Amino acid sequence: MSSPPAPTGRARVPVPANPGRVPARTDPARVPAWIVWSLRVTATLHLxxxxxxxVIAGMFVTGEVDLLAHHSLGATVTSVLLGLQLIAAITLWRPGRGPLWPLGVSVLQATLVNAQIVLGQERQLAMHIPLAMVIFGLAVSMTAWTWRGQRRAAA
Structure with missing residues (x-):
């Protein structure tokens, strides 16, 4: 006689009583393509x-002082696009049933960009420039994830 299989420590997932009800767990394959694309577009434009x-900051630092107004306008555009990315991340999470962490990263990005704007207005370059590198890294990571991690969902 064979013995029963050893317990794995995992609980059995009950079958929902209402088959029309969407499971609470996230499943990237179930996220509607338009939601994935909205996050892709906003994250890419933000990047x-x-x-x-x-580029503008580099030109400004090398002597093109007239570009400060363009850099300030760019900060506003960046903030607006990040706000749209936040909306797309919220939509991905609910009602899209996607993961929550992109919303958390978007909130972190928004917080850092707002701090960046204040530091720039105060001319605190010792903090402004390193924070720009962090913002750049987060923007690259988020954009890369939207194109790689959500590929199945948009298909």
Whole structure:
């Protein structure tokens, strides 16, 4: 006689009584494509503006002082796009049933960008420039995830 299988420590997932009800767990394959694309587009545009800000800042630091107004305008555009990314991340999470962490990263990005704007207005370059590198890294990571991690959901 064979013995019963050893317990794995995992609980059995009950079958829902109402088959029309959507399970509470997240499943990227169930996220509607338009939600995934809204996050992809907003994250990509946010990354482009962050890169544009770096170019303008580099030109400003090398002597093109007239570009400070463009850098300030770029900060506003970056903030607006990040607000749209926040909305897309909320939509991905609920009602899209996607993961929660992109919303957390978007909130962190928004907090850092707002701090960045204040530091720039106060001319605190010792903090402004390193924080720009953190913002750039987060923007690259978020954009890369939207294109790689959500590929199945948009198919």
């Amino acid at each position: 482009v503006t962050v890169l544009g800000q770096a």
